[in-house]
Amino acid sequence: MTLRLDQQIAFLNEADRLKSTLRATTLCDGSRPENSAEHSWHLCLYALVLADQAGPQVEIDRVIRMLILHDLVEIDAGDNPIYGDFDQTVVEQQEQLAAERLFGLLPDDLRDELRAIWEEFEAAETPSARFAKSLDRFQPPMQNLASGGGSWIDYKVTPQDIETRIAAKITRGAPGLWTYAKRRITAFFAQGAL
Amino acid sequence: MTLRLDQQIAFLNEADRLKSTLRATTLCDGSRPENSAEHSWHLCLYALVLADQAGPQVEIDRVIRMLILHDLVEIDAGDNPIYGDFDQTVVEQQEQLAAERLFGLLPDDLRDELRAIWEEFEAAETPSARFAKSLDRFQPPMQNLASGGGSWIDYKVTPQDIETRIAAKITRGAPGLWTYAKRRITAFFAQGAL
Numbered sequence: 001m002t003l004r005l006d007q008q009i010a011f012l013n014e015a016d017r018l019k020s021t022l023r024a025t026t027l028c029d030g031s032r033p034e035n036s037a038e039h040s041w042h043l044c045l046y047a048l049v050l051a052d053q054a055g056p057q058v059e060i061d062r063v064i065r066m067l068i069l070h071d072l073v074e075i076d077a078g079d080n081p082i083y084g085d086f087d088q089t090v091v092e093q094q095e096q097l098a099a100e101r102l103f104g105l106l107p108d109d110l111r112d113e114l115r116a117i118w119e120e121f122e123a124a125e126t127p128s129a130r131f132a133k134s135l136d137r138f139q140p141p142m143q144n145l146a147s148g149g150g151s152w153i154d155y156k157v158t159p160q161d162i163e164t165r166i167a168a169k170i171t172r173g174a175p176g177l178w179t180y181a182k183r184r185i186t187a188f189f190a191q192g193a194l
Numbered sequence: 195m196t197l198r199l200d201q202q203i204a205f206l207n208e209a210d211r212l213k214s215t216l217r218a219t220t221l222c223d224g225s226r227p228e229n230s231a232e233h234s235w236h237l238c239l240y241a242l243v244l245a246d247q248a249g250p251q252v253e254i255d256r257v258i259r260m261l262i263l264h265d266l267v268e269i270d271a272g273d274n275p276i277y278g279d280f281d282q283t284v285v286e287q288q289e290q291l292a293a294e295r296l297f298g299l300l301p302d303d304l305r306d307e308l309r310a311i312w313e314e315f316e317a318a319e320t321p322s323a324r325f326a327k328s329l330d331r332f333q334p335p336m337q338n339l340a341s342g343g344g345s346w347i348d349y350k351v352t353p354q355d356i357e358t359r360i361a362a363k364i365t366r367g368a369p370g371l372w373t374y375a376k377r378r379i380t381a382f383f384a385q386g387a388l
Contacts, residue, residue, distance in 0.1 A: 016222040028210040041235035061255035
């Protein structure tokens, strides 16, 4: 039993490094970049608060489990900003290697259970995974609106760029959230805020 | 519907401030204090990974919902370090006021639903709440062991101080975790590491 707990704690200690993985998005007050661990917590809270935006087949507790785990691979692979340029095939290879190493720290039963949840999120085929993916795309524009532009300024994006990158992904799992985000993004840029 | 979403987003933006609430515990690498948002995420991961330490009546998904919400009141009330001195009655009054204000930002149905989850955690009477409380007490010593002492150094604590503050609370919800923690804490201090 001790060996099992040693493995579990080794994984949890390694996971601590996600607190040092920085994202392009800042906190709402613009004071510093958000890290992927606190972002993951925030998305879990989004899932609890915005559950009424999910379709009837979505299991919110499953969504939350996915969101807890969804960015862990960034410990090895880093965060890829929504408006950055990168080779999606290379990113996916890096993330698979990261998943192999990180979940591999766990006892076999837990490794398989948690990796399956992460793979479900990545595949974005189940209603729960699609909703989780929508929240992951919906939170950054809410942060940027709150901070007065955030990563939109850094990447010099237009409302059309934003729509191209996030509209389809948000709409697929939570159409009401894209309607809401689009209205607010349009108003923000119409004010000439950037 | 827009008003409802405006309220939900206002709450989620206010919750963002938990990322700026600092705790006494550091990251595992000792590089900086942990904030309460990333700590909350870490505890959710603890719940997923250490579910086999929970009694049969514990609902892990309920535990996770509690852990997502458990520290939100610190946005107004601040964090109270385990080894600090404070008046528990005053703290509880501050936290109740914080809960009133923060959950009050939400539409009424969500306010009631989320506050009930937080109150269940605070009361520590259900098996799920007791397990959640155990994890909240178990994670800091794991961080301190990883970082070479952490808040134990800052507060000049002895193994007996640690036992006094956390043993009963961890044991109540997860006895196996206290057995494990005690063995490692004893070995750590026996090495004269502090």
